Amino acid sequence: MSNRNFRRIYFYEFKLGRIAAQTARNINEVWGHGSVNECTVQRRFQKFRAGSTSLEDEPHGSRLPTLDNDQLKASVEADPHKTTRHIQCPSHYNCSPFEANWED
DSSP: OOHHHHHHHHHHHHHTTOOHHHHHHHHHHHHOTTSSOHHHHHHHHHHHHTTOOOOSOOOOOOOOOOOOHHHHHHHHHHOTTOOHHHHHOOSGGGSOHHHHHHOO
16 A cells, blocks of 8 residues: 555544554554554644644755766776676775774
């Protein structure tokens, strides 16, 4: 079942006055354990209480990947045996200390 359909159920349960924990248990009982997470239902209920009845996904705050395909292609063609770690972190200066210690 899609997330949007689960959100419809959340909203239905919310309108019936149910709590998030019971809603999560009911859904997991019908569609299988782990279908929804109680914390996810709680966050959606908070949005409903705040007046947001949208069932759509909201944009996340994650950064967009900054990958230059030409640069990646050139790196792989220059040394086809290079690992992804070496491509991602070619020098110790661009890595965290943990990554730098594992590079070689």
